[in-house]
Amino acid sequence: MEPVKVGLLGMGTVGGGTVNVLHRNGEEIARRAGRGIEITHAASRDLNKPRICSTEGITLTTNPNEVVENSELQIVVELIGGDTLARDLVMKAIANGKHVVTANKALIAKHGNEIFAAAQKKGVMVAFEAAVAGGIPIIKAIREGLAGNRIEWLAGIINGTGNFILTEMRDKGSNFEDVLAEAQRLGYAEADPTFDVEGIDAAHKLTILASIAFGIPLQFEKVYNEGITRITREDVESAEQLGYRIKHLGIAKKTANGVEMRVHPTLIPERRLIANVDGVMNAVLVYGDAVGPTLYYGAGAGAEPTASAVVGDIVDVVRTLTSDPENRVPHLAFQPDAISDIPVLPMDEIQTAYYLKMRAQDKPGVLADVTRILGDRGISIEAVLQKEPTSAGEQATITMLTHVVMEGSMNQAIADIEALKSISGPITRIRLEHLNKK
Numbered sequence: 295m296e297p298v299k300v301g302l303l304g305m306g307t308v309g310g311g312t313v314n315v316l317h318r319n320g321e322e323i324a325r326r327a328g329r330g331i332e333i334t335h336a337a338s339r340d341l342n343k344p345r346i347c348s349t350e351g352i353t354l355t356t357n358p359n360e361v362v363e364n365s366e367l368q369i370v371v372e373l374i375g376g377d378t379l380a381r382d383l384v385m386k387a388i389a390n391g392k393h394v395v396t397a398n399k400a401l402i403a404k405h406g407n408e409i410f411a412a413a414q415k416k417g418v419m420v421a422f423e424a425a426v427a428g429g430i431p432i433i434k435a436i437r438e439g440l441a442g443n444r445i446e447w448l449a450g451i452i453n454g455t456g457n458f459i460l461t462e463m464r465d466k467g468s469n470f471e472d473v474l475a476e477a478q479r480l481g482y483a484e485a486d487p488t489f490d491v492e493g494i495d496a497a498h499k500l501t502i503l504a505s506i507a508f509g510i511p512l513q514f515e516k517v518y519n520e521g522i523t524r525i526t527r528e529d530v531e532s533a534e535q536l537g538y539r540i541k542h543l544g545i546a547k548k549t550a551n552g553v554e555m556r557v558h559p560t561l562i563p564e565r566r567l568i569a570n571v572d573g574v575m576n577a578v579l580v581y582g583d584a585v586g587p588t589l590y591y592g593a594g595a596g597a598e599p600t601a602s603a604v605v606g607d608i609v610d611v612v613r614t615l616t617s618d619p620e621n622r623v624p625h626l627a628f629q630p631d632a633i634s635d636i637p638v639l640p641m642d643e644i645q646t647a648y649y650l651k652m653r654a655q656d657k658p659g660v661l662a663d664v665t666r667i668l669g670d671r672g673i674s675i676e677a678v679l680q681k682e683p684t685s686a687g688e689q690a691t692i693t694m695l696t697h698v699v700m701e702g703s704m705n706q707a708i709a710d711i712e713a714l715k716s717i718s719g720p721i722t723r724i725r726l727e728h729l730n731k732k
Contacts, residue, residue: 297330298612301361303383304373305338305354308397308424310346311597312371312604317348323605327612337361346597362387369611371604372396377404388412388420393615395607397424397600399498403514406502410625417619421607426499427452427576429599430592431606436506436580437627443582445507447547449560449729452499454574454594455483455490456522456542460559461572463530464539470525482574492521493542493557500544503578504555508548508636509628513555516638520558529651529722532693533561536677538649539569540724547644552637554644561649561695561726568729579729587731642702647676647726649695652711653718656683656690660716664692667714671707673699689718695726 302309313333316323324330334351337358355361362370362383370387374380377400384401387394388409396402402409402422413420423433427450436445451457455477462473474491477483489495497517505512522542533540538561547554562569567589571577576594581587593599614622624630654660661680668675674697681691696704708721 295329297332298327298369298615299332299334299367300369300371300608301364301367302333302336302371302373303358303361303380304375305336305345305349306373307346307597308600308604309336309338309371309373311601312373313347313349313352315598315601315605319605323609327609329612331608331612335361335364335367358383359386362390362392367392368615369393369395369608371608372398372401373604374398375400377401381405381409384409384420385412388416388418391416391418393419393421393611395421395604395611397422397604399425399495399502401425403498403501403512406505406512406625410630413625414619414630419611419614419622420625421610422502423607424600424603426502427578427590428592428594428596429602430576430578430590430594431603432503432578432590433506434606435588435590436503438623440580440582440585440588441627443584445548446581446583447545448503448507448578448580449543449545449568449727450500450503450578451541451568451571451576452544452578452594453490453493453496453542454576455487456493456496457571457576458482458574459491460522460525460530460540460542463525463527464534465572467527467531469527470523491523493519496542496544496557500546500555500557503544504546504553506627507546507580508553509626509632509634510553510636510638511633512626513638516555518556518558518641522559524722525559525724526722528691529649529724532651532679533649534564535679536561536649536693536695537564538562538726539564541569541571543727545727548636549639551643552639554639556641556644559724561724563728566729581731587729642700642705644701645698646701647696647698647728648704649693649722649724649726650708651691651693651722653689654692655716655718656688657716660714661692663714663716664711667710668696668707671699671703673697673703673707
């Protein structure tokens, strides 16, 4: 049987890793796929750029349209990133009857509904395992391995840069700015780290995971998003004293009222496995009603970890080249006509526990005023830490953990507390999740 011919859009880190994995493991991959797989064409902006792979046998071009319009190619792999040119090229590849594999989370999160509809109409596949958590096969796990479950919730460390920063802040007692500079020096963070540290990257990935878990349309614009730039060394230390660790989580939950989709710094009990995922590693905890909690851990980025997922998708496409479209695994796990438009809850309506930190005058009655305001809003306190001032005139630091309450009530309580003359500056609020069953 003739090998399947593949074209690459993008020959950077992941593209080079994909070529290397296919070359090194070609015989084993062919045994799994049932046919050989060859990368015969690739598009790159700079044909003379040094690469991590050999380009022998690959026809290179600077024009990506030559790849998507090549009649010899059955699969196009999109690895250029972004959601403008990439969208146009993917839609053109689909229109030309080609299957698509992509590692582009922004593309799927923002335009996936349109892309999948076009692919279904044309009878081709769009595979995107590498778009979330690099080499961890989390999409396949939820979409196929857990297909017998009703997914209750999932929570993931799905951005390695943010996890590296928080790990270094904890382990070395460093400030956010210093660790960010170190992450940039090591190549873990871009010169403009906004997508990573402000949670945009994680929000793209959470959008995809929530859709697959709950059978809802992709709705990136409804994800609540909060970054880690305001987390201080003191917050990390206080969390440790209370038995928690701070992680930047993407959380999706299905409730009786709708779906929660949120990305924000989160306190997690230090005994939880996911609380001990450090450095640039990723992990996703998924709770299914039948299986209970399952944890998926591994490299969330890098040339070959991501290429592992890309090649896995190519193998899946090759295996199904001869099957009817209606017999293939649905893009978003549920059959297209069974996607439910369950409402996504606004942040004011989600319920969680909280870590609160405030600066207060060191005098009698201040703590009583704060607890009274919380009590008036139905907010009960689990723990309190008070750091006494070390010199005259210095303010005390009060740290609290609350029990579960609705976000809207907490917003009102924080506004009332900040209005007290004895409280100085804004209150630091970090959400807290125990991640135990439901």
